[in-house]
Amino acid sequence: MERRSLPFSIFIYVSAVILGVFVLAPLVWLLIMSISDTNDLTTLPLRWLPQTLDLHRYAQIVSLAENGVGIAFLIALKNSLAVATIASLGGLAVAIPAAWSVSRAHGRLNFSLYVVVATYMLPPVALVVPMYFALSAMGALNSVFSLAIVYLSILAPFTTWLLKSNFDHVPAEIEQAAMIDGARLDQILRRITLPLARPALTTAGLFAFLLAWDEFFYALLFTAKDSKTLPVFIADLAGGRVADYGLIATAGVMASLPPVLIGFFLQKSLVSGLTAGGVKG
Amino acid sequence: MFTTYRSRLMQAIVGGAVLVGAQSLGFGALADTTLNALFMAQAAYSEDNVRAMTADFEAANPGVKINLEFVPYEGLHDKTTLAQGAGGGYDVVLFDVIWPAEFAENKVLLDVTDKVTQEMKDGVLPGAWTTVEYQNKRYGLPWILDTKYLFYNTEILEKAGIKTPPKTWAELLDQAKIVKEKKLAEYPIVWSWAQAEAAICDYTTLVAAYGGSFLDADGKPAFQNGGGVDALKYMADSLEAGLSNPNSKEYLEEDVRRVFSSGEAAFALNWTYMYNMANGDPKESKIVGKVGVVPAPGVEGKSEASAVNGSMGLGITSTSKHPDEAWNYIAFMTSKAEQEKFAKLSLPIWADSYSSPAVTGGQEALVAAAKTSLGLMFPRPTTPTYQQMSTQLQQAIHAALLKQASPEDALKTAADSAGGGL
Amino acid sequence: MMLRSWLLLAPLLAVMTFIIGWPLAKTVGVSFTDAKLIGGDVNWVGADNFARVLGSGMFWSVVWTTIRFVLISVTAEFAIGLGAALLLDQKFIGRNLLRALLILPWALPTVVNATMWRLIYNPDFGAFNALLTQTGMIDSYRSWLGEPGSALLAVCLADVWKNFSLVTLIALAALQSVPRELHSAAVIDGAGPWSRFRAVVLPYLIGPLTVAIVLRTIEAFKVFDIIWVMTRGGPANSTKTVSMLVYEQAFSFQKAGIGASVALVMVLVSSLLIAGYVGLLRRQGEFR
Missing domain, CATH: 3.40.190.10 (Periplasmic binding protein-like II)
Structure with a gap:
C-alpha cells in the first residue's frame, strides 16, 4: 500500500468534511425548522438554534381532528403507501416473466429491450392528455388504483430493464437441468430462478416503490380530495401562501421517513442492483 | 314449509314497499349525503373559519356531511377544471371573480339564477353580484367580498x-x-x-x-x-x-x-x-x-x-349529484348571520351588515375604508x-x-x- | 420456444400498448386538432398547432431554458459526483459513515427537496441569506428565486444536491471493481497519479458513468416537479421548462391540441437523446 503524504491526507479530510456538511446542512435545517416556533423562524438576524423546542406540529400532522391538516396528511400517506405498493408489485408481476424471457432468449429478443428503454425515457407530458381523457371517460380519475395503473407505464419498463441484467447472472444450466428432470416452467421460476435472484427482486421492487413514492406530475393531474398522494399534499401545503414554514418542514420530514429508511437500510443492495442493471457486470 | 315461504315473501314485499315509500316521501334525504367542497388555503376566511362555518352548517343540517379540501389559490382553478372531467369531483367550489366567463362557457358551474331568493337580491351589495355573473346569469353566490x-x-x-x-x-x-x-x-x-x-x-x-x-x-x-x-x-x-x-x-x-x-x-x-x-x-x-x-x-x-374587484363566490359544479344540498350549503355559508359571525378576515356581502355593531366593532377603520373601496371595485376583464x-x-x-x-x-x-x- | 417467450412478454407488451403506445398515438392525433381539455367541438386543424409552436418565441425560449437546466445540472452532478466518489475511494476515518449519508439526498422525495430549498432560499428568513451574510460573503439579503439571473442556478443547485450522490454511488461501485493488482502494477511501473487514473481506473469507470450521465440527462430534460414547487416558471419565465409549458397550455389554458404538439416536439428532441443513448450503450456492449 502506498503511503499518503501529509498534505494529501489533510486535503482528504478537509474534502470529506466539506462533503459531509454539504450533504447534511440542508437536512439538518429542515429538521430544525420543523421543531422551531414561528417567532424563532422569522427573527432577524436568523437564529440557527431554536430557543424553545416546539413539537406541536408533529402532533398536529398526525392529529385526527375532523377536516384538519392531520387527517389530510394521513390520507395522503395512506394513498402514497397504497399507490407505491400496488404499482411496484404490479411492475414486478409484469417485469419478471418479461425480463426472464428476454434474458433467456440470448439476444433473439434484443429489439424488445430497446423499446423498453425507449419508453422509459418518454416524457410523461407526451402521454398525459389522452390519459386524462381516457380516465375521465371511464370515470376513473381520482382513484388510487388508476394512478397505480398509470405508474406501470414508468415502472414496468424500468423494472424489466433492471431484472433482465440480473437474470443474466442466474446460470441457465441449472434451469436446463431441472427442465430435463421434467419441471414445468412456473416451477423452475419459483423454485430456482427467483430464489437465486431474490436480492435483485428486492432491489427492483424497492426501486419501483421509491419511484412511485416520488412521482408528482401524474399525481397532480389525476388525483384530488381523498386520492391525493404525499407529494401533491406537500406541494399544496407549500405552494400556496401557507406561512407556517415549520409545518411545511414537518410534513417534509414525515414524508421522507419511509424512502430514507428504505434507502438507508438497503443501500448496499440498492447500489449493487443499480450498477448490475445499469452496467453489464 | 309453505307458511315460512309465504311469510318471507311478505316480509320482502313489505320491506321493499317501505323502502320505496320512504324514498318517495323524501326520507332518502335523511340518509347521509356527503358533499365535497373545494376551498383555498389562504387570504380571506382562514381554514379554521371555514371549518367552523361548515360545522355550524352540519349541526343545522343533520345527515349532510361536508368534506373540505383546501388548495393554494394557485391550484384552485386547475383543480376545479381537472376535477370536472372526473365523475366524482367536487359539489361545491370556491371560484374567483375572473372565472365565471370560462366556467360558464365550459359548463363547469351550474346556473343558479332561478334559485336566488328575493331576500338575497335585495340584501346583497350590487358590487358583490358582479362576482358571480356572466351574461346576465348567476353561477353561484358571492362569498368573499374583497379588495386591496x-x-x-x-x-x-x-x-x-x-x-x-x-x-x-x-x-x-x-x-x-x-x-x-x-x-x-x-x-x-x-x-x-x-x-x-x-x-x-x-x-x-x-x-x-x-x-x-x-x-x-x-x-x-x-x-x-x-x-x-x-x-x-x-x-x-x-x-x-x-x-x-x-x-x-x-x-x-x-x-x-x-x-x-x-x-x-x-x-x-x-x-x-x-x-x-x-x-x-x-x-x-x-x-x-x-x-x-x-x-x-x-x-x-x-x-x-x-x-x-378581488371577490370570490361559491358555486355548484354541473357534475354534482346533490345540487339541492349543495345550494343549501352555499346559501348557509353566505348567509348574513354566518358572515357576521366570522367578519374578522373577510367582510360580509350584505349591505346592512356594514352598520351592524357585530361587524364594525373593533375594526372601525377597516369598515370605513371598505365603505369607500367596495364602491370603487374595478373589474379585471371578463373573457373566457x-x-x-x-x-x-x-x-x-x-x-x-x-x-x-x-x-x-x-x-x-x-x-x-x-x-x-x- | 419462441411462442413461450412471447407469452411471457405478453403482460409487458400489454402495458406498453395500452398505457404507453395508445396514449402516444392519441397525442399525435390530438396535436392536429383544436381540442379543448373539457367540452367544445373538435376540429382538424392540420399542422397549424405545430406551425404556431415552432413559430413562437416563447417555445424556443422555454426550450433554451430547459437545455440550460440540463447542461448546468448534469455537468455539476458529474463534477461533484465523481469528485466525491474518488474521495470515498480513499481510506479515511468516517468513510463508511459519509458513504451512508450520501443516500439521504437521493432518497428524499423530489417535492420535499424542492420545498426544503425554497424555504432555504426565502428572501427574508431563509438560511441561505443568513449564512452568506453572517459569513460576510454578501452584504445584504437577496431574492435568489426572484431574480432571473439567479433563479435557474438556484433551482439547479437544489437539483444537483439531490442527484449528485447517485453518480457518486455508481462511480464508487465501479472504482471498487478495479483490481488492486492493476494499481500496484502501475505504481511499480512508475506511473504518476494522472496516468494511473487514465490507464487503470478510467476504463472501469467509463461504462457506468456513460449510463448514469445519459439517464440523468433524460431525467433532467423532463423536469417538472422541482420547478413547479420552487418557482412555477418565474420570474419573467426564466425557469419555465418544456414540461411546464405543456402543463400551462393543456391544463391551465385548456388548449389540449397545442399542449400535445409542444409535447410531441419535445418527444422528437428527446428521441434524439434516446438514439444517442442506445448508440452509446451498444458500444459499451450492454445489449450484446
Missing part, C-alpha cells in the same frame, strides 16, 4: 412625522422616501408581485387609479396605452427608487403579510384579511395595535381612491380566455420590473399576443 387596501404601520409613520396616510399614489412615494431617509425601513413599501394573479391584482388597482382600461369597446387589448402604461411605470419606478421591497417580485400575499407583520415595512397593499391578523394576533404579528388601513390611493385629477391574458400580462409586468423591457414595450408585446399567445 393600503395598510400602514402607524408607529413608523409617527416617527417619520407623517400626520395622515397618503391620498394619492404620488404621495405614497413621497412618504416612503421620508421613511427610507429616516432609516425607519429599508424598503418602505411591500407588494405581491410574484409572477402570479397576485401581481395582476396590484396592477389592476393602479390601472383603476390611473384611469386605464384592459379592453376597449371592441374587446381588443387597451392596457398598452394610457393608464395601463402609467400603472406599470409606477411599479417599476418605485422599485428603481428603492422604495418598494425588491423581493416583492417573488412575493404572494402571505409573504407581504409576513414582512409587514414583522415591522419591516411601512406600507403594504393587501386584502382585508391582513388587518385583523396583523393588528390583533400577537402570535402572528409584532405590530399588534399599530396597523392603519385606508383605501388604496388615487391619482390627482383622475381618481380619489382605487380598488380592484382570461387565464391566457393574465399570463401574458404577468410576463409583461415581470419583464418591466426586471428591466428586460420598458413598460411600454412589455405591454405592447403582451397586447399583441394576448389573443393568440402560443
Whole structure:
C-alpha cells in the first residue's frame, strides 16, 4: 500500500468534511425548522438554534381532528403507501416473466429491450392528455388504483430493464437441468430462478416503490380530495401562501421517513442492483 | 314449509314497499349525503373559519356531511377544471371573480339564477353580484367580498412625522422616501408581485387609479396605452427608487403579510384579511395595535381612491349529484348571520351588515375604508380566455420590473399576443 | 420456444400498448386538432398547432431554458459526483459513515427537496441569506428565486444536491471493481497519479458513468416537479421548462391540441437523446 503524504491526507479530510456538511446542512435545517416556533423562524438576524423546542406540529400532522391538516396528511400517506405498493408489485408481476424471457432468449429478443428503454425515457407530458381523457371517460380519475395503473407505464419498463441484467447472472444450466428432470416452467421460476435472484427482486421492487413514492406530475393531474398522494399534499401545503414554514418542514420530514429508511437500510443492495442493471457486470 | 315461504315473501314485499315509500316521501334525504367542497388555503376566511362555518352548517343540517379540501389559490382553478372531467369531483367550489366567463362557457358551474331568493337580491351589495355573473346569469353566490387596501404601520409613520396616510399614489412615494431617509425601513413599501394573479391584482388597482382600461369597446387589448402604461411605470419606478421591497417580485400575499407583520415595512397593499391578523394576533404579528388601513390611493385629477374587484363566490359544479344540498350549503355559508359571525378576515356581502355593531366593532377603520373601496371595485376583464391574458400580462409586468423591457414595450408585446399567445 | 417467450412478454407488451403506445398515438392525433381539455367541438386543424409552436418565441425560449437546466445540472452532478466518489475511494476515518449519508439526498422525495430549498432560499428568513451574510460573503439579503439571473442556478443547485450522490454511488461501485493488482502494477511501473487514473481506473469507470450521465440527462430534460414547487416558471419565465409549458397550455389554458404538439416536439428532441443513448450503450456492449 502506498503511503499518503501529509498534505494529501489533510486535503482528504478537509474534502470529506466539506462533503459531509454539504450533504447534511440542508437536512439538518429542515429538521430544525420543523421543531422551531414561528417567532424563532422569522427573527432577524436568523437564529440557527431554536430557543424553545416546539413539537406541536408533529402532533398536529398526525392529529385526527375532523377536516384538519392531520387527517389530510394521513390520507395522503395512506394513498402514497397504497399507490407505491400496488404499482411496484404490479411492475414486478409484469417485469419478471418479461425480463426472464428476454434474458433467456440470448439476444433473439434484443429489439424488445430497446423499446423498453425507449419508453422509459418518454416524457410523461407526451402521454398525459389522452390519459386524462381516457380516465375521465371511464370515470376513473381520482382513484388510487388508476394512478397505480398509470405508474406501470414508468415502472414496468424500468423494472424489466433492471431484472433482465440480473437474470443474466442466474446460470441457465441449472434451469436446463431441472427442465430435463421434467419441471414445468412456473416451477423452475419459483423454485430456482427467483430464489437465486431474490436480492435483485428486492432491489427492483424497492426501486419501483421509491419511484412511485416520488412521482408528482401524474399525481397532480389525476388525483384530488381523498386520492391525493404525499407529494401533491406537500406541494399544496407549500405552494400556496401557507406561512407556517415549520409545518411545511414537518410534513417534509414525515414524508421522507419511509424512502430514507428504505434507502438507508438497503443501500448496499440498492447500489449493487443499480450498477448490475445499469452496467453489464 | 309453505307458511315460512309465504311469510318471507311478505316480509320482502313489505320491506321493499317501505323502502320505496320512504324514498318517495323524501326520507332518502335523511340518509347521509356527503358533499365535497373545494376551498383555498389562504387570504380571506382562514381554514379554521371555514371549518367552523361548515360545522355550524352540519349541526343545522343533520345527515349532510361536508368534506373540505383546501388548495393554494394557485391550484384552485386547475383543480376545479381537472376535477370536472372526473365523475366524482367536487359539489361545491370556491371560484374567483375572473372565472365565471370560462366556467360558464365550459359548463363547469351550474346556473343558479332561478334559485336566488328575493331576500338575497335585495340584501346583497350590487358590487358583490358582479362576482358571480356572466351574461346576465348567476353561477353561484358571492362569498368573499374583497379588495386591496393600503395598510400602514402607524408607529413608523409617527416617527417619520407623517400626520395622515397618503391620498394619492404620488404621495405614497413621497412618504416612503421620508421613511427610507429616516432609516425607519429599508424598503418602505411591500407588494405581491410574484409572477402570479397576485401581481395582476396590484396592477389592476393602479390601472383603476390611473384611469386605464384592459379592453376597449371592441374587446381588443387597451392596457398598452394610457393608464395601463402609467400603472406599470409606477411599479417599476418605485422599485428603481428603492422604495418598494425588491423581493416583492417573488412575493404572494402571505409573504407581504409576513414582512409587514414583522415591522419591516411601512406600507403594504393587501386584502382585508391582513388587518385583523396583523393588528390583533400577537402570535402572528409584532405590530399588534399599530396597523392603519385606508383605501388604496388615487391619482390627482383622475381618481380619489382605487380598488380592484378581488371577490370570490361559491358555486355548484354541473357534475354534482346533490345540487339541492349543495345550494343549501352555499346559501348557509353566505348567509348574513354566518358572515357576521366570522367578519374578522373577510367582510360580509350584505349591505346592512356594514352598520351592524357585530361587524364594525373593533375594526372601525377597516369598515370605513371598505365603505369607500367596495364602491370603487374595478373589474379585471371578463373573457373566457382570461387565464391566457393574465399570463401574458404577468410576463409583461415581470419583464418591466426586471428591466428586460420598458413598460411600454412589455405591454405592447403582451397586447399583441394576448389573443393568440402560443 | 419462441411462442413461450412471447407469452411471457405478453403482460409487458400489454402495458406498453395500452398505457404507453395508445396514449402516444392519441397525442399525435390530438396535436392536429383544436381540442379543448373539457367540452367544445373538435376540429382538424392540420399542422397549424405545430406551425404556431415552432413559430413562437416563447417555445424556443422555454426550450433554451430547459437545455440550460440540463447542461448546468448534469455537468455539476458529474463534477461533484465523481469528485466525491474518488474521495470515498480513499481510506479515511468516517468513510463508511459519509458513504451512508450520501443516500439521504437521493432518497428524499423530489417535492420535499424542492420545498426544503425554497424555504432555504426565502428572501427574508431563509438560511441561505443568513449564512452568506453572517459569513460576510454578501452584504445584504437577496431574492435568489426572484431574480432571473439567479433563479435557474438556484433551482439547479437544489437539483444537483439531490442527484449528485447517485453518480457518486455508481462511480464508487465501479472504482471498487478495479483490481488492486492493476494499481500496484502501475505504481511499480512508475506511473504518476494522472496516468494511473487514465490507464487503470478510467476504463472501469467509463461504462457506468456513460449510463448514469445519459439517464440523468433524460431525467433532467423532463423536469417538472422541482420547478413547479420552487418557482412555477418565474420570474419573467426564466425557469419555465418544456414540461411546464405543456402543463400551462393543456391544463391551465385548456388548449389540449397545442399542449400535445409542444409535447410531441419535445418527444422528437428527446428521441434524439434516446438514439444517442442506445448508440452509446451498444458500444459499451450492454445489449450484446
